[in-house]
Amino acid sequence: MRACSILLVPFFEGERFYAEALRRKLTEIFSLESFWSSPEPLSLESYDMNRAQYRAFDLLRTACLRKENPMQIVLGITEADIYEDRLNFVFGLASxxxxxxxxxxxxxxxxxxxxxxxxxxxxxxxxxxxxxxIGHTLGLEHCPDPHCVMHFSNSLADTDNKGYRFCPNCRRKVDISLASCHTES
Ligand SMILES: [Zn+2]
Ligand SMILES: [Zn+2]
Structure with missing residues (x-):
């Protein structure tokens, strides 16, 4: 059973240059096995014709239905532009x-x-x-450190500036959150 693992759910068909490297990187960062699932179609019901965007929460829910066990973290990945109410767009959304x-x-x-x-x-x-x-799925909130991956990104410049590392404080929270996973085997 793939408990305490990361399931990547693509909302697209075919290969992507980053797929295997992303899987390996997430495994390295979280010390969890990760897997790509088969593709999930983008439902027209999640599409807002007026905005020409998909509703992020709908995609999150659809990806979440692929979860294989309660301990598994699911990350859907879409190439479509997504939004949430009151926001022009979102880079991502987590529960x-x-x-x-x-x-x-x-x-x-x-x-x-x-x-x-x-x-x-x-x-x-x-x-x-x-x-x-994934940090949010583990219960982490936004971090005031602009170089921490949990810092809020309002723009690509913010994303490029912070990079993908956790500050020591957030890293500790990740380790606490995953402690039961890492002592299992
Ligand atoms: Zn966030
Ligand atoms: Zn932090």
């Missing part, structure tokens, strides 16, 4: 109660801003947003 989250790579790509793609930078941003949302 600490369900240990489920979703991120969107749409606004992490330079192409969104009519700039040339930078795969190395895109990968770093995807890792940063993934680690941030």
């Amino acid at each position: 600490a109660f369900y240990h489920c989250a979703v991120i969107s790579t749409a606004r992490l790509s330079n192409r969104f801003y009519d700039m040339a793609e930078d795969k190395r930078l895109l990968f770093r941003r995807i890792v940063t947003e993934s680690v941030h949302e």
Whole structure:
């Protein structure tokens, strides 16, 4: 059983250059096994025609249904632009109660801003947003340290500035939250 693991749920078909590297990076950062599931289709019911965006919570819930056991963390990954009420967009959304989250790579790509793609930078941003949302699923809140991955990102500049590492205080919270996982085997 894949208890205490991370399940990555793609809302897209086919290979992505970052897929295996992201899986390995998350395993390294959280000391948990991680896996990609089969793709999940994007439901038209989650689409807001007026905004041309998908509702983040709908995707989070859909990804969460793939959860294999209560101890598993689920992270949905979409290339569609996503939003939550009262916000123009979100990079991601998480539920600490369900240990489920979703991120969107749409606004992490330079192409969104009519700039040339930078795969190395895109990968770093995807890792940063993934680690941030998984941090929320473990109960962590936003951190005042601008170089901590749990710092709130309002823009890509914030994301690039903070990187994907936890400050010592947040790292301690992650370790406490995962303590039962790491003593199991
Ligand atoms: Zn956050
Ligand atoms: Zn922190």
